[in-house]
Amino acid sequence: MTEGFALPTRFGAQxxxxxxxxxxxxxxxLDLEAxxxxxxxxxxxxxxxxxxxRHFVGRPTPLTPAxxxxxxxGLKVLFLKREDLTHTGAHKINNALAQAILxxxxxxxxxxxxxxxxxxxxxxxxxxxxxxxACTVYMGVTDMARQAPNVARMRxxxxxxxxxxxxxxxxxxxxxxxLRAWAGQCDRAHYILGSALGPHPFPTLVRSFQTVxxxxxxxxxxxxSGSLPEVVLACAGGGSNGLGLLVPFLxxxxxxxxxxxxxxxxxxxxxxxxxxxxxxGVLHGCKTLLLQDEHGHTAETASISAGLDYPxxxxxxxxxxxxxxxxxxxxxxxxALTGARMLCENEGILPALxxxxxxxxxxxxxxxxxxxxxxxxxxxxxxxxxxxxARLGI
Amino acid sequence: MSLNPLLPFLMAGDPSLExxxxxxxxxxxxxxxAIELGLPHSDPIADGPVLQAAAxxxxxxxxxxxxxxxxxxxxxxxxxxxxxxxxxxLFQMGAERLKQLLAPTPVRALLVVDLxxxxxxxxxxxxxxxxxxxxPLLAPTTxxxxxxxxxxxxxxxxxxxxxxxxxxxxxxxxxxxGTGQGMDREPISRRLEALxxxxxxxxxxxxxxxxxxxxxxxxxxxxxPVIGSALVQELAEGRSLREALTPRMVDDV
Ligand SMILES: Cc1ncc(COP(=O)(O)O)c(C=O)c1O
Numbered sequence: 186m187t188e189g190f191a192l193p194t195r196f197g198a199q200x201x202x203x204x205x206x207x208x209x210x211x212x213x214x215l216d217l218e219a220x221x222x223x224x225x226x227x228x229x230x231x232x233x234x235x236x237x238x239r240h241f242v243g244r245p246t247p248l249t250p251a252x253x254x255x256x257x258x259g260l261k262v263l264f265l266k267r268e269d270l271t272h273t274g275a276h277k278i279n280n281a282l283a284q285a286i287l288x289x290x291x292x293x294x295x296x297x298x299x300x301x302x303x304x305x306x307x308x309x310x311x312x313x314x315x316x317x318x319a320c321t322v323y324m325g326v327t328d329m330a331r332q333a334p335n336v337a338r339m340r341x342x343x344x345x346x347x348x349x350x351x352x353x354x355x356x357x358x359x360x361x362x363x364l365r366a367w368a369g370q371c372d373r374a375h376y377i378l379g380s381a382l383g384p385h386p387f388p389t390l391v392r393s394f395q396t397v398x399x400x401x402x403x404x405x406x407x408x409x410s411g412s413l414p415e416v417v418l419a420c421a422g423g424g425s426n427g428l429g430l431l432v433p434f435l436x437x438x439x440x441x442x443x444x445x446x447x448x449x450x451x452x453x454x455x456x457x458x459x460x461x462x463x464x465x466g467v468l469h470g471c472k473t474l475l476l477q478d479e480h481g482h483t484a485e486t487a488s489i490s491a492g493l494d495y496p497x498x499x500x501x502x503x504x505x506x507x508x509x510x511x512x513x514x515x516x517x518x519x520x521a522l523t524g525a526r527m528l529c530e531n532e533g534i535l536p537a538l539x540x541x542x543x544x545x546x547x548x549x550x551x552x553x554x555x556x557x558x559x560x561x562x563x564x565x566x567x568x569x570x571x572x573x574x575a576r577l578g579i
Numbered sequence: 580m581s582l583n584p585l586l587p588f589l590m591a592g593d594p595s596l597e598x599x600x601x602x603x604x605x606x607x608x609x610x611x612x613a614i615e616l617g618l619p620h621s622d623p624i625a626d627g628p629v630l631q632a633a634a635x636x637x638x639x640x641x642x643x644x645x646x647x648x649x650x651x652x653x654x655x656x657x658x659x660x661x662x663x664x665x666x667x668x669l670f671q672m673g674a675e676r677l678k679q680l681l682a683p684t685p686v687r688a689l690l691v692v693d694l695x696x697x698x699x700x701x702x703x704x705x706x707x708x709x710x711x712x713x714x715p716l717l718a719p720t721t722x723x724x725x726x727x728x729x730x731x732x733x734x735x736x737x738x739x740x741x742x743x744x745x746x747x748x749x750x751x752x753x754x755x756x757g758t759g760q761g762m763d764r765e766p767i768s769r770r771l772e773a774l775x776x777x778x779x780x781x782x783x784x785x786x787x788x789x790x791x792x793x794x795x796x797x798x799x800x801x802x803x804p805v806i807g808s809a810l811v812q813e814l815a816e817g818r819s820l821r822e823a824l825t826p827r828m829v830d831d832v
Contacts, residue, residue, distance in 0.1 A: 189697070205666055205693045207625040209718040209750060212725065351631065357622070364624045369754030371720060467667045468622060470693070480643045481671035482621035 190218050194385035197504025199465070204385040206470045210364070213371040218386040220291045225393070230290065234283055241315060242272050242282060244397065248405035248559075254531040258547050261556035262410065265534070266402040266430060268563050273308045273338075275537060275564030276398060276426040281308035281377055283394040285316050288375035295319045295374040299363035301328055301356030301422065302492035302539060303335025304564055305379030310344035320344040323362040327354035328491045335568050353485055356422075356495045360469050380423025381499035384470025388501050395429025398561065403433050406559055416440045416550055419561035420542040421513070422457075422492045424499030426563040431511055440512060440555075443502060444542045446488035447515035453478070457486040458515040459498040460506065466497075473500040474507075489518035489572065490538035492564075516545035522576055525566065537564035538572060581610060582828055584798060586783050587820070588615040588663065588807035590633040592642025594815055596650050603657035603685075605820045611658045613743045615690065615805065616651075618644055618664035625692045627757030629808035633815065644668040651684035659687040659743040661714060666694045674705045681711060687743035690714040696732040703733075712736065717774065718750040719766070727777055735780050746781040746803065749774065751788060758809045759787030764796055771800050791827045 196202045206214055224230040238244040246267045255263035268276035281298070288296060296318050300306030306322040313320035322339055326348050329336050339346050347366075351358045360383070367376040381391040399417075406413060417434050421427040421443035431441040448456030456462075459474040466475035468483055476484040476496040488494040498506070498513075505511040516524070524544030528536050536544060540563045550558060566573065573579065587606065591599060606614050619634035619642050626634070644664075651660065662681075669677055669691065689711050694703075696715075703713055715733040717726050736744050751767055752759070767784065774782060784797045785805025797804035806827065813823035 203698050204695060205698055206695060207692050207718075208695065208716040208729075209625075209720050209753060211695055211718070212720040212722060352621075361622055361624050365627070365755045368625065371753060465670075467665075467670055467693070469624070475667075477667070477671070479671065480645070481668035482638065483667075 190215065190385060191222060192218060192386060192389055196501045197508045199504065199507055201471070201473050201504045202385060202388055202500035203472050204470060205467050205472065206384040207368060209368045210371060210384070214384055214386065216291070220287055221386055221390050224287055224290060230286065234286060237282055237286070238279065238397065242278050243270060245401045246270050248402055248409060250409070251532050254528060257527065257531050259551045260547065260558060262414065262558070264406055264409070264414065264559045265562045266398060266559065268398060268426065268561065269534070269536065269540070269565035273304070273311050274567065275304035275308065276395060276429060277305040277379055278308035278311065279397055279429070280379065280391050280394040280425060281305060282312040284375070284377040284390065285309070285312035285318060288377070289316055289318065291375060293373060293375040295321070295370060296377055297321050297363050297366050297370065297374050298377045298379060299323045299356065299359035300379060301359065301494060302490065302537065303328065303332035303339070303568060304492065306344070306346070307335050307338045307342070309377050310339040310342035313344065314342045321347060321366070323347045323349050323359045323366065325349045325354035325356065325358050328356065328359070331572060332491055332568050333571070355486070355491065357483060364469065380425040381428050381501055382423040382469060382471060382497060388471065388499055391425050392428045392432065392501055395425050396432050398426065398429040399431060399433030402430060402559060413437055413439055414557040414559045415555050416442055416558045418442045418444065418543050418546060418558055420444045420493060420539050420563060421498060421502060422495050422539060424502035426561055428499070428502055430561040435510060441510065442512045442514060442546065443506070444546050445513060445515045446490060446493035446542060447517040447520070448487040449518050454485040455487050456515070457488045457494050457496065459496070460513040461515065463498065468497045471500045474498045474503045489521060490542065492537070492539040493542060514546050514549070516542040520545035525573065526577060534562070535566040536562055537566045538569045540564055582824055583610060583612060584803035585611065585794070585824070586613060586615060586785070586803050586805045587611065587810050587824065588617060588805060589814070590617040590619060590630060590637055590811050591647040592619055592637030592640055593633040593811065595640060596642050596646060599650055600654055602820060603654060606658050607656050609821060609824065613659040613661060615661045615663045618647055618662060618668060620665040620668060623665065625755050627755040627808060629758065629812050630756050633811045644672060645680065648680040648684060651686065653683050654685055657685040659741050660685045661688045661690050661743050662686045663690045663692070666691050666699070674702050678706070678709045686711065687741055688712050688714050690716070690748060696729055712744050715747045716750060717747055719753055719770070723773055723777065726774060730778050735778065742781055746783050747774070747778065749782050749784045749802070751784050751786045754786070756786055756807055758789040758812070759793065761790065762788065762793040762796060768800055771802055791829045794827055795829065
């Protein structure tokens, strides 16, 4: 087996993405791509995935009109794509489950994952419990503290949660440690990466397992309103729910918007807004927009939401942004909290802090004259209750 | 007693950047032909705890890529240096600036851990032409077919070239750098034999080698052992290169 990759490894005019992996991981990545290509055209795999998404995950998820919040903000129409209603409570399960099925097909018996907000960790732990695979999740110690309910859920599902002390104790360090662990166990373990980043084929794999969000949403919005909205909107950490929602709308004449974490300031280290201050670099196996210093060392990041607190934007989403297909905006910690509160009070839905960044952009869109929006509600906010309590004084 | 063949790994900036010229001079005085020098990186995904900690200490003390290379400028008392690094610092510097900074140094080759062949062909060709070839890395997961491709893409400059520019690096085990307890002799021996059928180049073997027996076993297989984490640890604890290396150079297995 001396062939290289068969699928495109690069995205957009600036050739983002690629496969910047240590040699030890190259053959596992080549094998993964081959298994993915075979599975994508295998009716048995596709049927199993479809059945699991329906009966275990709860797909299709609803598209919920949000008329009271729309009226409050001055929008004519607001639809919410309800990934918060999936089993385990976020879009992450779409990818985790699909990769777990793929890993089992490859004969892998152990699963490694990283997690930031804990949603990908919980989704992976649940998928592994269902499929009978051993699961180890790497999580930064800062994130373990701020997303404690998800740590408990992972453990209940039988996963081993490995605390990562290095650096800021957030998602970047968890990915570092997961990649190291995978290099040590790649003969028997599969690494389920949780966002559309990392070395090829991960960005493509993850996006392809997440576009079910946008495919459903597009059909649902046409069905319910007979037309497409002016704006389709999602939050962006690595970019998996963003790509999942936005890619199926790429051919449409509408605005596609991704919202990054604006943190508490605009200086390097105070946010995770890769479009403001990020430049091209290589981290975790791919070339993309990266927050870094002039020496090529990764910069620190800050966000109230663990899932958006990551220094790199996934390469495919970054390429779509640089090539003018997707707009990127930012929302601060405070704006996200306000967005969450408005959804709670007007619609009775508690959003994840990540998803709240998308909600936070709605007033700005209204100010720009936008009247109809489809918003990806990527996850539910139960995991964030302690932050909401502390920051909203409830 | 000769230390060769041995390829020691040092982390630039640990214990300090100021101490680096003296360490290199000591390495030369010990008769070492080449050393690997790590450029400290913020996210060393192929390194275990010892080298991670060393890199972070070095960064905290200001060992930026530019300052590391500047501190090597004009050094004549040094073995040939193989610069061990991750891609992003080089990528941010750019090929032209990198060539300028490397020109007055004893750096003879680059080992870029996260740069598989073919991903940055232009950069790699520019640097090779300038005299800085990339060291081919061969892992336990690398099939023989892939090894053949790698060795073709990063070609042998021939027997007249120095060790640093010629050797291929054989990764001893799955995983990351670190100290190991002994070594599984049989699989490495088999891999080395297979690789010797593919290439005339000298082979170095690293990752997890620290005890005298492991080093000796690699030598008896006709390859050069790399000693990294264990050495960096001892230097950080204040020992000299000689104190750290000579007790490991026993020849019985
Ligand atoms: C609910 C939720 N939304 C969004 C994200 C951000 O990730 P991505 O950009 O890959 O969708 C996360 C990540 O943990 C999440 O848990």
